[in-house]
Amino acid sequence: MAQFFKAKATSSKGKNLELTIESIDHQGRGVAKHQGKVCFVDGALAGECVKAQIQQEKAKLIIAKTVKVMTPSEQRTAAFCQDYQRCGGCQLQHLGHEYQLEHKHKALDALFSKFSKVTDLPWQLPIESEPTNYRRAARIACIFDTASRQLKLGFRGSKSKQIVEIQRCEVLTQPFTDIFSRLTEALNKHKAYSSISHIQLCDADNGQYVLLRHTKKIEQKYKDELENTLHGYQLLWDDGSENLVYRQLPSYQVGKLNFEFKLDNFVQVNRVVNENMLLQAFNWLDLSAQDRVLDLFCGIGNFSLLMAKQANEVIGVEGSQSSVAMAKQNAHTNQLNNVQFYCFDLTQQLAQANWFEASLNVLLLDPSRTGAYDILKQLPLTQFKKVLYVSCDPVTLARDSALLIEAGFELDKIGLMNMFPHTGHIETMALFQRR
Ligand SMILES: C[S@@+](CC[C@H](N)C(=O)[O-])C[C@H]1O[C@@H](n2cnc3c(N)ncnc32)[C@H](O)[C@@H]1O
Known part of the structure; x- marks a missing residue:
């Protein structure tokens, strides 16, 4: 076989570009x-000239990170966290808080125009958040460093599995802002704690919970000491050997509704934004006493219970068995008997669903980042007069919206919810009405 000369590919990784x-x-x-x-550059803002270091180069694109800002944008601000450059939690602290939503608006406009050819979106006022101390739940990564014989605590680094040790986190709610240094000091007093692999924090309305996941037995005296x-x-x-026993389940309150949950259930992390989001969903849907609501990806019943206050009936569907159990318990303790919950994987065939009924006329969806395409393409969408889509990923929202528009819906309202200030996350609520 003929052998052709092929120049060795030279790696551009580490090179700087202006x-x-x-x-x-x-x-x-x-x-x-x-x-x-096309170059995607971490840490750079529109209008800026930057020196950027190449992280990865492919046939059509370059991934790089800013190493020097030569001409800063007037929207640039100093990050308030000293670990910002290393920690993977926030990506946008260099963009002034007041400009972050403007950027998220533009990003959604572009995605809707690309996927569903909709321009001039019917934007509503955004749901705002405090810039700091907004996050009521987080997971701390831990690793026992054999060289220093110390347990290291922190968040995973940006685009890496490395643990970035941190002292404080200003986006966590007040009771947890300085928990890192306190935990690091306490857990390094005894080797008994060295098998702790992660720690979950939750600032519930009824107390602050710290769950320590460990792989080896820890004697009771060390548990008591901590x-x-x-x-x-x-x-x-x-x-991991048995079900956790809670002295009292964590809970949060929205109006008169009380939601109990376990630490492995999904709960919205920004308390204030969650409350305003539920209120907005309630107002936008404007349900009547005849409406029958299907709440897909319902978690512990966050939306379902409020909707049940107004509607004739609510059917909530969720894939986590533990969340469904809590949703049922929450309906019971809040004395709502017009809401039913089912455990079902919404990527599966609708034909296997025992919860679907032709009389459901309002659809609420709050999927995880992968979106709701699998279930939306199977549902007979013509039976719904309104669809409220709560999204945590703008790409899947824009993609799924195209499907709804094609099925005869019109985008009536859309609004951002600043659930995670300073991060790249874009949380949106969109109301579709049947044309
Ligand atoms: C963004 S959370 C929303 C939960 C709830 N609506 C709330 O406001 O708290 C998404 C939920 O979808 C559930 N989920 C993810 N994938 C699923 C699937 N394939 N089938 C059913 N539920 C799923 C998750 O367990 C999670 O509870």
């Missing part, structure tokens, strides 16, 4: 062009 940033994409990265390739050191926090020890 780039002029044209826009920011839906993940908060600067977008520029270089020799016919409990005394972290006085005021409710500690839970989880070695």
Whole structure:
């Protein structure tokens, strides 16, 4: 066989480029062009000239990170967190808080125009958040470093599995802002704690919970010692061998509704935004006493219970058995008997669903980032007069919206919810009405 000369591919990784940033994409990265390739640049803002280091180069694109801002945008601000450059939690602290929603608006406009050819979106006022101390739940990663014989605590680094040790986190609610240094000191007093692999924090309305996941047995005296050191926090020890026993389940309240949950259930992390989101959903849907609501991806019944106050009936569907159990319990303790919950994987065939009924006339969806395409393409959409789509991913929202528009719906209202300030996450509520 003929042998042709093929030059060795030289790696461009680590090389610096000077780039002029044209826009920011839906993940908060600067977008520029270089020799016919699209460059996505972490830490760069529209209008800026930056020096960027190449992380990865492919046939049509370059991934890079800003190493020097030569001409800063007037929207640029100093990050308030000293670990911002290393930690993977926030991506947009360099963009002034007041400009972050403007950027998210533009990103959604572009995605809707691309996927569903809808322009001039019917934007409503956004749901705002406090810029700091908004996050009531988080997961801390832990690793025992054999070289220093220390347990290290922190968040995963941006685009890596490395743990970034941090002292404080200003986006966590007040009781947890400085928990890192306190935990690091306490957990390094005894080797007994060295098998702790992660720690879950939850600032519930009825107490602050700290769940410690460990792989080896920890003697009771060491558990008691930590409990005394972290006085005021409710500690839970989880070695994965049996169901956790809660002295009292964590809970949050919205109006007169009380929601109990377990730490492995999904709960919305921004308390204030969640309350305003539920209220907005209630107002936008404007349900009548005849309406029968299908709430897909319902979790512990966050939306379902409020909707049940107004509607004739609500059917909630969720894939996590544990969340469904809590949703049923929450309906019972809130004395709502017109809401039923079912456990079902919504990527599966609708023909196997025992919860679907032709008389359901309002659809509410709140899927995870992968969106709701699988179930939406199977549902007989013509039976619904309204669809309320709560989204945590703008790309899947725009894609799924195209399907709804094609099925005869019109986008009536759309609004951002600033659930995670300073991050690239875009949370949106969209109301579709049948044309
Ligand atoms: C964004 S959360 C929303 C939960 C709830 N609506 C709330 O406001 O708290 C998405 C929910 O969808 C559930 N989920 C994810 N994939 C699913 C699937 N394939 N089938 C059913 N439920 C799923 C998750 O367990 C989670 O509870």
